[in-house]
Amino acid sequence: MQDAPAQSAVAPSAVTMLAVNNIEVVYDNVVLVLKGVSLDVKAGRITTLLGANGAGKSTTLKAISGILFTERGNITKGSIALEGTPIHGRRPFEVTKLGIAQVFEGRRVFESLSCEENLVAGAHIVRDMGEIRDGIERVFSYFPRIKERRNQLAGYLSGGEQQMLVIGRALMSSPKVVLLDEPSLGLAPMLVEEIFGIVKRLVSEQNLSVLLVEQNANMALTVADHGYVMENGRIVLEGSAEQLRSNSDIREFYLGINEGGAKKSYRDVKHYKRRKRWLS
């Protein structure tokens, strides 16, 4: 263990919880999707991974959680480590037991189970009934809306409630790291804010580390401590949330803030990106 992390916003000395080291991912043995991705998730922080549709963000999360294999994907190069222990190549349930929980994009609740049963199912790797009950109460305390609907079938919840439920369900295995894949997808901004607020509270109060994947960079950068930008299977930018917010490229392409006033054409963007990559 290194020094205790400073309590300030972003300290480079924070302990690395999860380290992804130059991984390459190939689908179906032919489609190269990740072309050498490295990123660190610091303990007790929210790290965000930004990028356009199809950049490979979800693939990165699947590579970490091990679910990649069920989709005929393979890590062909690189390594992933949780607190220094290599975890790449492990089956998903093993990764879960080691302390990583993934929340999929698209809110996959178990429709025919009640909210409470969904949570109990989420505690599959926990055997102690008392611990499960405590976990449920903890989730309820963060998501009072779920508590109100505890006996309702999850399939009949609204989109926002389902998102809350799957986050709550992921917490039930008492993970060290939570991988959140586009929780804002299809939700009203108000709800997104509510959910992100809860996530932020969870991180500070429950000593969690979060890797948040988002297309909605604006939102993500308000809660995250650190961020990466991904394009075409590569990390093209990295920095503290503050740095990224002020980065002109990010402002332009992800936050939709135009500096010069004149809108750049799509062609310019491509050209720019290509050159940028050559340089990096």
Next chain:
Amino acid sequence: MTRQTTAWLRAGALAGSILASGPALAQDKEIVIGAQCDRTGPTQIVGNVLCPAYHHYMALVNKRGGIEGYKIKVLEIDHEYKVPPAIESHERFKKEGAIMTSAFGTPQLLALLKKFEEDKMPVTSPGIGSSAAADGKKYPYVFPIAATYWSQTGGAVEFAKRQLGGSLKDKKIAYMFFDNPAGREPLPLLEELAKSEGFQMRTFGVPSPGIEMGAQILDVTGRFKPDFVIAHLFGRAPSVMIKELKGKGFQLSKVVGLVWAGAEADIIAAGGYGISEGYHTIQYAGVGGDFKVINEIKDMLKAEGKTLGKEFESTVTFNRGVYQGAVHAAAIANAIKAKGGGKPNGEDLRKGFEQVKGLDPSLDGLAPPLALTPEDHEGGGWVQIWSIKGGKFVKTQDWFQGYRKEVLKHVEEENKK
């Protein structure tokens, strides 16, 4: 008012009283028989002919005045060739006072074997069930009452021997069979006969449902080139075999089919009598409509103003239903006589069956010279050969018992196990 409305009104008026009283119990001067049948399942082609024929014959018996003053009541239950409904049907028959059962289908018979014994109720199983049941000492309540698969096989081999000039030495016989217990049943007997008669035997199993047998046919006609073929197939398989053998130029006069490979429907499905010309079949009841009893049934139906149903088109199966009915009638007559006119129970009827010798004379020629005894519940294992000649079934060989000694030895050995 039309006839139908009257009927419905009557039905409505009586509905209450029926529900209150429950199904009517057996009458005093009435003997109840439970008949299992398959009218809607995989063997419905047989059931839809055999069962109506059985009903017609029993109606004829009743019209003639019944048996020793008793009327026959046949309760039929269609079990769809499934086992659970067959179990239910047996209990139902018992409840309605039936003293015997007419079985339909080997699995159903097997699943009830114990019950028949426990309930002391005789059951007949012509053309089905295990050949070992011919032994009356081992299976006191089961009566095959017709040539079993073993006796049919004995008959087939003997017929082949006759066709091939009186000796099977160094001849080649192919056995094409449905790859299920019924199909495999004759195998040990065939092996034994092959040894004692000195012929070479090769077996060709056809998996259910037997509509695809190109490979086996090619093996038979192209490689083995047998002197004679014995076919033990069911359902659509016999017609497929006839068609394919014919297609390969194999002479059908060197083929004999056991009892489920030789009905009119098989010949028609194979492409007709022209294509099947020469094909031989083993039969345990006569073929054709030219019997006194058949004409009597037709006259009875006509007198009642009914039209003759489709079941009359398949005489092979129809005649088996009539034959079955006649054996039942003879056994019932024996049982009543033994009781001095009293109403027999299942046990009495079992003894009645064991004394059956000679049937209703109107069956003359349709039935074999059957003689059931306490030991022999098969009644001799008599068969006839009927062949397709000039566009119709022609009797090639009258009642005979093929390799009776060997068959009986086999029954004995099987039951010693």
Next chain:
Amino acid sequence: MFYREAGTFKTTYAEDMALFPLPITRWSMRVLLVLVIAVVPVVLHEYYLSIFNLIFIAIVGALGLNILVGYTGQISIGHAAFMSVGAYTAANLAVKLGLPFWITLPAGGLMAAFIGVIVGMPSLRIKGTYLAIATLASQLIIEWIINHTPAISGGAAAAIEVARPTIAGYELKSQKDLYYFTLFFALVAIVATMNLVRSRIGRAFIAIRDQDIAAEIIGINIFRYKLIAFAISSFYAGVCGVLYTYYFGIATYEAFQIVVSIDYLAMVIIGGLGSVLGSVLGAIFVTALPVVIRILVETFGGYIWDPAALSAVAASMRLIIFGGLIIFFLVVEPEGLARLWRNTRNYFRVWPFSY
């Protein structure tokens, strides 16, 4: 009308987790149990008991299939094959080693479970229709192996006669004896299933069915749990096959062919996938309804048709009415009879204030 929730408060976790949470359900269950145990076998004629017996045996098999198809979402058209595995295992043990039913019955179940695990292996890679074909293939393979292995099948006839089960020297022979025998196992199967589906394993099954990827990510070893589902389901099937064997007095694979697999699928689909009650209702529907229809047709048709014609009419009427009712019920409630029952019950639960 009396199915009411009002006035019932759960004060402990144990109450919350009871199999029957409402007192009214508990009471009606008790009444039903008394009826089935003490009244039915005493009052009814043997004939009706034989139908009950077939239903009880079918319930065991249907529950097993529902665990696999309904709860875990893995389709199987090979259920009957596992019954035959159980049947022949028990028959061989009973005949060759003279073992009593309380050993052969679980042994038959375990052997079926073992074979079930092997057959379930492809389920890791294939789903839906493909798995259906794979299980269909295993049905045929198992049939073929039994059929062609005299050591299993007992000879060319592929049928092994077994003695009736005995308890302390008493032979269970009559339909009434066998009624208690089959009822006991049906009840055990029902209670076991109700507990199973609410356990950690049961939740894992449902999670796999609802969202297999999400299930995997919460730490469920999908492969293992799919195999567990196959094992448990086949265990039930094996026990069901053993019950049939003792009930028939013979093991014959011809009683466990593909049509039987289809019949059992019909039971769980009509009754309701993923429902214990559905398995029970489905078993009753498929077993007893054709009989009821036939008796009705015979009773009322007797005034219209003569006996010989009636047999033919009854057979086809049964087929038509039974088929029609299946379609009717599935159109009214695609989720099966259990759902239909639940809807009705929920209506009364809040009656008269529906909303």
